[in-house]
Amino acid sequence: MPELPEVETIRAGLAPVLIGNRIQHLAIHAPKLRWPIPVAQLQQETCNQIIHTLERRGKYLLWGCGSGHILIHLGMSGRLFVQQGARAAHDHAIWTLENGVRICLHDPRRFGALLWIDGAWQNHPLLAGLGPEPLGERFDADHLHAHCRGRRVAIKTLIMNPRVVVGVGNIYAAEALFLAGVHPARAAQTLSRDDGARLVRAIRQVLQAAIVQGGTTLRDYRQSDGTPGYFALHLNVYGRSGEPCRVCATPIALLRLGQRSAFFCPRCQAEG
DNA sequence: AAATTCTCCTGAAGGC
DNA sequence: TGCCTTCAGGAGAATT
Numbered sequence A: 001m002p003e004l005p006e007v008e009t010i011r012a013g014l015a016p017v018l019i020g021n022r023i024q025h026l027a028i029h030a031p032k033l034r035w036p037i038p039v040a041q042l043q044q045e046t047c048n049q050i051i052h053t054l055e056r057r058g059k060y061l062l063w064g065c066g067s068g069h070i071l072i073h074l075g076m077s078g079r080l081f082v083q084q085g086a087r088a089a090h091d092h093a094i095w096t097l098e099n100g101v102r103i104c105l106h107d108p109r110r111f112g113a114l115l116w117i118d119g120a121w122q123n124h125p126l127l128a129g130l131g132p133e134p135l136g137e138r139f140d141a142d143h144l145h146a147h148c149r150g151r152r153v154a155i156k157t158l159i160m161n162p163r164v165v166v167g168v169g170n171i172y173a174a175e176a177l178f179l180a181g182v183h184p185a186r187a188a189q190t191l192s193r194d195d196g197a198r199l200v201r202a203i204r205q206v207l208q209a210a211i212v213q214g215g216t217t218l219r220d221y222r223q224s225d226g227t228p229g230y231f232a233l234h235l236n237v238y239g240r241s242g243e244p245c246r247v248c249a250t251p252i253a254l255l256r257l258g259q260r261s262a263f264f265c266p267r268c269q270a271e272g
Numbered sequence B: 001a002a003a004t005t006c007t008c009c010t011g012a013a014g015g016c
Numbered sequence C: 001t002g003c004c005t006t007c008a009g010g011a012g013a014a015t016t
Helices: A004-018 A039-046 A141-148 A155-159 A170-180 A193-212
Strands: A023-028 A051-057 A060-065 A068-073 A079-082 A091-097 A102-106 A113-118 A253-257 A260-264
Touching: A004 A051, A004 A060, A004 A079, A004 A102, A004 A193, A023 A039, A039 A068, A039 A113, A141 A155, A141 A193, A155 A170, A155 A193, A170 A193, A170 A260
Parallel strands: none
Antiparallel strands: A023 A091, A051 A060, A060 A068, A068 A113, A079 A102, A091 A102, A253 A260
């Protein structure tokens, strides 16, 4: 579940640990995650260098270090934390800082990424085409409405497209559509401008609330200090098929949109 | 069973 | 009708 709130929680937790500290050693124990790990380049470029920034763009983490950036994506099962004990299974990368702190990248399913970017990250192929940050000023009703125009794609699929807006994964897409009262399968082009405005507000609201709760822990996700996130207690539709809607008591429904589960209330989120 | 997102492929739909 | 382009959606990538 690392969606935007989870990655932001990890960033905020690790920033005071990383920033201003020097990387002493990097050990890599897997040849590749989603892509091959450029081991020699990472070691050469970052060892003995100070980490000066820790940024998040969508679900990507960027450590400003030396003359470039370490890029990390947590995929579906990735965790990034301060390692306390011995190395465990699926601990693929371990940074040792000059003060002795060890940072571990752990990812059983290996859908994550660990790459090196020379110089600025804004033009890197993985980042250059990303849509606006959902909590930033550039994400507004105009922007969403422009992307909906002429598109028959389901609105849930559209808001999960990182080229439209970053960071909205399956859980928060479902929750935002519920708050906005929009059926997940509605063709994007049928949304009125007012629907779009409500959806933008709902996306911001649900992401902000989740960040306050430290993210959503279903199974694997932990904050960088090991504690779970508590937004699962606030979920209205995600994972609740068959249970009563908290607003109208109608059983929550589940439909398959693409290859993803789409949970919704058939009454609060009527079609059309 | 499945939280992520890339690339590649196929078939449908739209423009002219 | 037919050709061409774009769009939509599915598979596959790794693993507990």
